Amino acid sequence: MKKDKVKKKVSNAVIKRLPKYYKCISKLIDCGIEKISSNDLSDRMKITPSQIRQDLNNFGCFGTQGYGYELKFLLYEIEKILGLDRKYNMILVGYGNLGKALIDYKEFKRKGFEFKGIFDINKEIINSEVNGIKIYDMSEMESFMEENKIDIVVLTVPKEVVNKIYLEVLKYEIKGVWNYTQEELEPLNGIKVEQVHLMESLMMLSYKVNE
Amino acid sequence: MKKDKVKKKVSNAVIKRLPKYYKCISKLIDCGIEKISSNDLSDRMKITPSQIRQDLNNFGCFGTQGYGYELKFLLYEIEKILGLDRKYNMILVGYGNLGKALIDYKEFKRKGFEFKGIFDINKEIINSEVNGIKIYDMSEMESFMEENKIDIVVLTVPKEVVNKIYLEVLKYEIKGVWNYTQEELEPLNGIKVEQVHLMESLMMLSYKVNE
Numbered sequence: 001m002k003k004d005k006v007k008k009k010v011s012n013a014v015i016k017r018l019p020k021y022y023k024c025i026s027k028l029i030d031c032g033i034e035k036i037s038s039n040d041l042s043d044r045m046k047i048t049p050s051q052i053r054q055d056l057n058n059f060g061c062f063g064t065q066g067y068g069y070e071l072k073f074l075l076y077e078i079e080k081i082l083g084l085d086r087k088y089n090m091i092l093v094g095y096g097n098l099g100k101a102l103i104d105y106k107e108f109k110r111k112g113f114e115f116k117g118i119f120d121i122n123k124e125i126i127n128s129e130v131n132g133i134k135i136y137d138m139s140e141m142e143s144f145m146e147e148n149k150i151d152i153v154v155l156t157v158p159k160e161v162v163n164k165i166y167l168e169v170l171k172y173e174i175k176g177v178w179n180y181t182q183e184e185l186e187p188l189n190g191i192k193v194e195q196v197h198l199m200e201s202l203m204m205l206s207y208k209v210n211e
Numbered sequence: 212m213k214k215d216k217v218k219k220k221v222s223n224a225v226i227k228r229l230p231k232y233y234k235c236i237s238k239l240i241d242c243g244i245e246k247i248s249s250n251d252l253s254d255r256m257k258i259t260p261s262q263i264r265q266d267l268n269n270f271g272c273f274g275t276q277g278y279g280y281e282l283k284f285l286l287y288e289i290e291k292i293l294g295l296d297r298k299y300n301m302i303l304v305g306y307g308n309l310g311k312a313l314i315d316y317k318e319f320k321r322k323g324f325e326f327k328g329i330f331d332i333n334k335e336i337i338n339s340e341v342n343g344i345k346i347y348d349m350s351e352m353e354s355f356m357e358e359n360k361i362d363i364v365v366l367t368v369p370k371e372v373v374n375k376i377y378l379e380v381l382k383y384e385i386k387g388v389w390n391y392t393q394e395e396l397e398p399l400n401g402i403k404v405e406q407v408h409l410m411e412s413l414m415m416l417s418y419k420v421n422e
Contacts, residue, residue, distance in 0.1 A: 013224065015418060019411035023395075082414050083421035097315060101308035107393065107410055113417075152416065175420040178413060182318065184234075194416035196409070199318055200230035202389060203293050205363065205405035206324075207226060209386040210294035 010058050010081075017055060018078055020045060025075045037068035087112045089150050090178075093165055094157035095120040095135060098180055102154060103130055116148055138165075145172040154178045155185075221269045221292075228266060229289055231256060236286045248279035298323045300361050301389075304376055305368035306331040306346060309391055313365060314341055327359055349376075356383040365389045366396075 024044055028036060038056075042049040056069065059077050063069040079085045090108075092099050095118050102108070103115060118135040120126065126137045136144055153169050155162060155177060162183040169177065169191075176192040179185050187193045235255055239247060249267075253260040267280065270288050274280045290296045301319075303310050306329050313319075314326060329346040331337065337348045347355055364380050366373060366388060373394040380388065380402075387403040390396050398404045 016415070018418070019408065019414040022414065023411075081418065083417035084414065088417060088420075097308045097312035101312060102409075104308060105409065108413065111410065111413075113413060151420065176416045178416050192416060192419035192422075194412055194419065196412050197230065198313075198316065198407070199322065200234075201405055201407050202319065202322075202324060203230040203233065203295065204227070205387045205389050205403060206294035206299060207229070207292065208403035208405065209299075209362065211403075 014055050014058055015081075017047070018082055021055070022075065022078050022082065022084070025071050025078065029071050029075060033071060035068045035070050038063055041069070084112060087114065088152050089114055089116045089148065090152040090154055091115065091117045091119060091144075091150050092154045092156065093119045093138075093169075094155065095122070095125060095130075096156060096158075099154075099156040100130075102156065102180075103133065113152070115154075116150060117144055119144075141168065142171075145174075149173075151175045152178055154180070156180045159183050225266050225269055226292075228258070229293055232266070233286065233289050233293065233295070236282050236289065240282050240286060244282060246279045246281055249274055252280065295323060298325065299363050300325055300327045300359065301363040301365055302326065302328045302330060302355075302361050303365045303367065304330045304349075304380075305366065306333070306336060306341075307367060307369075310365075310367040311341075313367065313391075314344065324363070326365075327361060328355055330355075352379065353382075356385075361385055363387045363389055365391070367391045370394050 024041070028044075038049040038052045041047075041052050045052065047055075053063065056063070056074065059081055076085075090113055092103060092115055095103075099118070099120075103118065108114070115131075115133050118130065118133055119138050119141055120135055121138050123137075125135050128135050150172065151174060153174055153176075155165065155169075157165055159182050162179075162181045162185070166177070166185055170189050174191060176194065177185060178194050178196070180196045182199070184195060185193045235252070239255075249260040249263045252258075252263050256263065258266075264274065267274070267285065270292055287296075301324055303314060303326055306314075310329070310331075314329065319325070326342075326344050329341065329344055330349050330352055331346055332349050334348075336346050339346050361383065362385060364385055364387075366376065366380075368376055370393050373390075373392045373396070377388070377396050381400050385402060387405065388396060389405050389407070391407045393410070395406060396404045
């Protein structure tokens with residue numbers, strides 16, 4: 001109950017920093033480090049110590065004066081907030097080059113995000129398997145979704161068919177869409193959408209380059 | 212001179228919203244719309260009207276009461292700030308699935324970001340061409356860089372070789388690195404780095420899904 005209360009106050013900017021905390025803290029734990037001061041964490045994260053204290057206080061992670069933060073506890077709390085304390089079943093729609101790259105990306109499964117099926121329209125690859133994941137025809141989606149509990153749909157289809165596929169996907173009991181297409185999708189039916197904006201990222205680089 | 216002064220005050224959060232303004236405003240212009248009020252822009256961007264006014268005031272784009280913003284002028288100003296008023300030559304290092312997807316992404320060239328060469332170590336593809344772009348052996352990079360003015364290096368290589376390639380790339384007179392690898396790269400020698408964090412994006416989705 002306390003956690004819910006805390007969660008509501010947390011700003012978007014803080015939430016967006018959480019994966020960076022997660023990454024940094026995981027690395028420290030992998031190196032056998034057990035605790036860290038906000039100053040040391042500040043050096044690594046390139047965030048001011050006071051910002052770090054503020055951020056982490058949001059989640060009830062209060063460091064101890066002269067001792068610092070217990071890393072495993074911190075990681076555990078961040079995992080809970082980010083929803084990384086559970087598993088997600090995913091399907092990929094669109095097995096082009098980008099789709100292939102995502103299927104080959106080992107990190108997803110390690111973090112609990114597992115591809116359970118691939119959907120495409122290319123008859124030549126349908127019914128084959130990649131990394132143990134079967135490729136289905138688009139027309140099989142409905143029956144697949146009935147038989148499998150899918151949380152996340154990853155969209156790497158051409159721009160032209162995104163909306164059609166999104167409409168189909170909205171029919172199923174999924175929780176989120178990870179959208180790699182250039183078409184912006186509106187969250188509907190309680191389904192959350194996370195957009196990957198490659199062009200925006202490149203624009204941020206051209207901004208930095210001209211700063 | 213005035214612009215420089217203005218630029219320094221602009222916060223990171225505002226800068227990160229600029230590509231979204233750019234996208235939204237481009238779309239409006241494509242639809243033949245010439246001006247917009249901050250209220251209408253607010254509806255489309257899902258940002259409060261006062262935030263929009265604040266953001267755009269940063270760049271000297273003051274809307275006129277009862278008239279709104281002149282879209283072409285706004286776009287022109289945002290393009291200048293983002294560095295989109297010039298062209299960038301890029302090379303891709305690592306022609307795997309992700310590299311292939313990026314080479315096929317037409318939007319980059321449309322926005323002024325053009326791939327001039329691809330580098331890989333796979334002998335079977337070296338000297339061939341994709342979309343009119345030649346694939347070179349990694350050993351040819353030095354001579355290629357001497358002959359071509361490259362602004363941006365796009366890294367889609369395996370994690371294990373990133374640091375080695377980054378060290379090589381730092382020798383050349385490039386301006387930025389667009390890093391798709393899981394290895395965090397530190398900006399060095401005045402070279403700016405923009406990191407693409409696929410895992411972070413997926414974590415944001417799992418956060419939303421559990422909100």
